[in-house]
Amino acid sequence: MATDLGPSIxxxxxxxxxxxxxxxxxxxxxxxxxxxxVALIVFGFAMLYPLLWMVSSSFKPSDVIFRDPxxxxxxxxxxxxxxxxxxxxxxxxxxxxxxxxxxxxxxxxNLLSCAMAAYAFARLxxxxxxxxxxxxxxxxxxxxHVVIVPQYILFSELDWINTYYPLIVPKFLATDAFxxxxxxxxxxxxxxxxxxxxxxxxxxxxxxxxRIIMPLCLPALATTAIFTFISVWNDFYxxxxxxxxxDLYTVPVALRTFVDSQGESAWGPLFAMxxxxxxxxxxxxxxxQRYLMRGIATxxxx
Amino acid sequence: xxxxxxxxxxxxxxxxxxxxxxxxxxxSFTEYSLLQPPEWLGLENYRRMLDDERLHTALRVTFxxxxxxxxxxxxxxxxxxxxxxxxxxxxxxxxxxxxxxxLLGGSVAIAILWRQIFGTEGLINQLLGAVGIEGEGWVSHxxxxxxxxIVLNVWTFxxxxxxxxxxxxQIPTMYYEAAEVxxxxxxxxxxxxxxxxxxxxxxxxxVLQIIGSFQTFTQAFIVSGGTGGPADSTLFYTLxxxxxxxxxxxxxxxxxxxxxxxxxIAIFTAVNFxxxxxxxxxxx
Numbered sequence: 001m002a003t004d005l006g007p008s009i010x011x012x013x014x015x016x017x018x019x020x021x022x023x024x025x026x027x028x029x030x031x032x033x034x035x036x037x038v039a040l041i042v043f044g045f046a047m048l049y050p051l052l053w054m055v056s057s058s059f060k061p062s063d064v065i066f067r068d069p070x071x072x073x074x075x076x077x078x079x080x081x082x083x084x085x086x087x088x089x090x091x092x093x094x095x096x097x098x099x100x101x102x103x104x105x106x107x108x109x110n111l112l113s114c115a116m117a118a119y120a121f122a123r124l125x126x127x128x129x130x131x132x133x134x135x136x137x138x139x140x141x142x143x144x145h146v147v148i149v150p151q152y153i154l155f156s157e158l159d160w161i162n163t164y165y166p167l168i169v170p171k172f173l174a175t176d177a178f179x180x181x182x183x184x185x186x187x188x189x190x191x192x193x194x195x196x197x198x199x200x201x202x203x204x205x206x207x208x209x210x211r212i213i214m215p216l217c218l219p220a221l222a223t224t225a226i227f228t229f230i231s232v233w234n235d236f237y238x239x240x241x242x243x244x245x246x247d248l249y250t251v252p253v254a255l256r257t258f259v260d261s262q263g264e265s266a267w268g269p270l271f272a273m274x275x276x277x278x279x280x281x282x283x284x285x286x287x288x289q290r291y292l293m294r295g296i297a298t299x300x301x302x
Numbered sequence: 303x304x305x306x307x308x309x310x311x312x313x314x315x316x317x318x319x320x321x322x323x324x325x326x327x328x329x330s331f332t333e334y335s336l337l338q339p340p341e342w343l344g345l346e347n348y349r350r351m352l353d354d355e356r357l358h359t360a361l362r363v364t365f366x367x368x369x370x371x372x373x374x375x376x377x378x379x380x381x382x383x384x385x386x387x388x389x390x391x392x393x394x395x396x397x398x399x400x401x402x403x404x405l406l407g408g409s410v411a412i413a414i415l416w417r418q419i420f421g422t423e424g425l426i427n428q429l430l431g432a433v434g435i436e437g438e439g440w441v442s443h444x445x446x447x448x449x450x451x452i453v454l455n456v457w458t459f460x461x462x463x464x465x466x467x468x469x470x471x472q473i474p475t476m477y478y479e480a481a482e483v484x485x486x487x488x489x490x491x492x493x494x495x496x497x498x499x500x501x502x503x504x505x506x507x508x509v510l511q512i513i514g515s516f517q518t519f520t521q522a523f524i525v526s527g528g529t530g531g532p533a534d535s536t537l538f539y540t541l542x543x544x545x546x547x548x549x550x551x552x553x554x555x556x557x558x559x560x561x562x563x564x565x566x567i568a569i570f571t572a573v574n575f576x577x578x579x580x581x582x583x584x585x586x
Binding site for chain 2: 036037040043044047048050051053054065066067068069112113114116117119120124125126132135136139141142143144145146147148149150151152153154156170172173174175180204205209230234236237240241251252255256259260267270271274275277278281282285289292293296
């Protein structure tokens, strides 16, 4: 909103001559602005229509979903939720807890390991720094499909298949290079004088990192936490591969089993549980928008 | 001291990333079912790809998806960013609304929604029916199933749009003011100032979206029930690789497929960077 071109449009009218022309132009620009808002709202509504319809349909009986495109259900019926909650081998909160465990550890792991690596890259001098940094950047875009087979072999050698270790341990080893990059950029923007002052006061690197850099990095840490949350909560591919025990299923894998077993007959409960799955993401979206927007703008992650 | 901070990353790099990359390269020259030790095949896996009809289908599907959905998605993102940039009141709200699908689009839940919307009795056909058109089962028709996934990718234009918006804000208003003094209209300003100054951002989005789209998996998996059907029309490259590796445990062949994907993505990225010299303007 820094670039409000409104005044310059009005300003162009000054040398335009009569008051009448000026007024007409003002009226036109107001009309145009209104038109623009109408277009933006209609378009936004069309985009969100499927989502809103999903919410509304989760309160409709399954057979009505097939013939009712309207957004307002004729009655609010929560039976899809109760039915969906118990439709699988375990109640749905079992899968929510499983997902929450993985997400919780992943967030902590990413924050710690990526911040440590970022501190080293941004502030410390060591041999091979340029090479390591280039290697780190090189792995940002690496498709997971290239490493998944050997990782599967490695984790099955360790007897880790059907545990959460394959999903959690890599996060403690800073394998999401995106976030290292994000934090390196952030730390480089912090004044070095702070470090120097602390060093003069006798602080070692551990204390500088923990007491000075980390607190100042809070915005970058928040961005990392939110994006880790969303990407791990949504992640399907690696959870599908590493977790095959139905007791350990996460939300996305459980939903997949649900859609495959119930098929087309149970859209109501399916929609209800899908919305339960989307809930936390939506919550973080509302709560952390500032960090989300900044994160995308600086690194391009979704 | 530095190595203490780097230790987790370094272990991860060696054990979780570089090691597996090399192991995958080795496995791509072998036959390996996880039960017996890998058996050296030389180039056999790569030769096999030449005759693998389903792989050719997968390549066709994936390329179609990337080449159709990425330009559409970016064009929409750019158009809306431009539309929103001109001091629209409530910008933050519009931005959030348009961005929301990007956050949700990769999830299983949205793929499930898509499967219903584009089903024979889905939302789209209900809406079409209301105006008297009888629609087909989009997801179940080999000619249309891929289009539904393209629509899904275009639907997530919000993330590149936010990046475009950030880029637009970097363009100094004095350029536009100077152009106005010279009598430039909106169209000229758009083509002569906005677009050229935005080319680095367009390039950034293009590279990012191409790399991401080549790796699409979840949506195709859920919408087709893991088969890539109907008639392999949504058999994405990654889905086919998954089927070979974790469906029939041909780990050697799956590794070869994954390496070819890596090479394809690398080539596209390199071509992008080379071509960029011709059309991307960096500030002097």
